[in-house]
Amino acid sequence: MAERPDTRTDVQPETTVRPSTLRPWNVVVWDDPVNLMSYVVYVFQKLFGFNETVANEKMMEVHNDGKSIVASVERERAEFYVTRLHAYGLQATMERGEE
Amino acid sequence: MTRLRYEGKDAKTGEDRWTLHFVELEANILASLPEQLEALLTHPESNQRVVDRLFPASYEDPEEEALNRKLLGDSLMAERKEMITAVNEQLEGATKTDDGTELHLDRASVDLWLRFMNDVRLVIATDLGIRENIGDEDVVDPANPDAPKYALLEYLGGVEAILVEAVSRAG
Numbered sequence: 001m002a003e004r005p006d007t008r009t010d011v012q013p014e015t016t017v018r019p020s021t022l023r024p025w026n027v028v029v030w031d032d033p034v035n036l037m038s039y040v041v042y043v044f045q046k047l048f049g050f051n052e053t054v055a056n057e058k059m060m061e062v063h064n065d066g067k068s069i070v071a072s073v074e075r076e077r078a079e080f081y082v083t084r085l086h087a088y089g090l091q092a093t094m095e096r097g098e099e
Numbered sequence: 100m101t102r103l104r105y106e107g108k109d110a111k112t113g114e115d116r117w118t119l120h121f122v123e124l125e126a127n128i129l130a131s132l133p134e135q136l137e138a139l140l141t142h143p144e145s146n147q148r149v150v151d152r153l154f155p156a157s158y159e160d161p162e163e164e165a166l167n168r169k170l171l172g173d174s175l176m177a178e179r180k181e182m183i184t185a186v187n188e189q190l191e192g193a194t195k196t197d198d199g200t201e202l203h204l205d206r207a208s209v210d211l212w213l214r215f216m217n218d219v220r221l222v223i224a225t226d227l228g229i230r231e232n233i234g235d236e237d238v239v240d241p242a243n244p245d246a247p248k249y250a251l252l253e254y255l256g257g258v259e260a261i262l263v264e265a266v267s268r269a270g
Binding site for chain 2: 034035038041046052079086087091
């Protein structure tokens with residue numbers, strides 16, 4: 001399907017700049033040879049409130065791909081999640097997400 | 100052999116309750132673990148690589164991570180030590196039976212034991228330099244001087260699996 005050309009003359013380029021503080025931070029969980037798969041599912045459900053299906057999918061991403069983004073949230077929240085994941089022994093880091 | 104028994108819901112609180120039974124040998128090993136973990140945390144320089152595994156970096160950028168550590172202070176270490184204190188309290192509240200020891204658990208204490216046992220497993224595995232996933236096919240030669248460590252790693256993993264399954268089944 002072709003796009004319809006914009007014939008309006010009052011269209012302004014988007015100038016809204018999102019402050020960098022609004023860029024989400026990704027919480028990344030990394031694969032680990034020790035943590036049990038069922039334990040990782042348990043932790044995901046407990047910390048993020050995932051249902052069993054989602055928690056399993058995220059765990060399998062970690063297992064198969066080496067990592068999974070389990071949350072994209074504001075910085076303080078991401079720090080909280082990463083700290084909690086560490087308390088449960090999971091390898092987790094945080095990184096700036098896409099705008 | 101370690102057994103977990105579901106005791107139903109507490110009449111007052113409505114909380115799920117379980118009894119975890121250890122035979123004497125298992126109970127003795129289990130009782131020795133909090134002290135060992137605490138000694139490691141009190142003297143991290145004794146095996147810094149292992150301690151670092153319990154406190155991984157949150158940021159890949161060293162400057163961000165340094166600031167993060169500064170903000171967190173010793174809160175992470177304090178939390179770990181509180182966990183060990185709580186585990187010791189659980190052990191003090193255990194019931195001796197004819198053939199072992201019984202721990203009385205609710206959901207919060209199952210969570211506590213899971214975190215504790217997982218920490219011990221991480222310590223052992225890091226100390227052993229395990230970098231690949233451990234499978235059932237990885238049988239360790241009994242003559243290997245590290246065989247007892249591998250056996251403890253496997254045993255604690257088995258208990259963890261029982262506990263996770265129990266809380267998952269309870270919903």
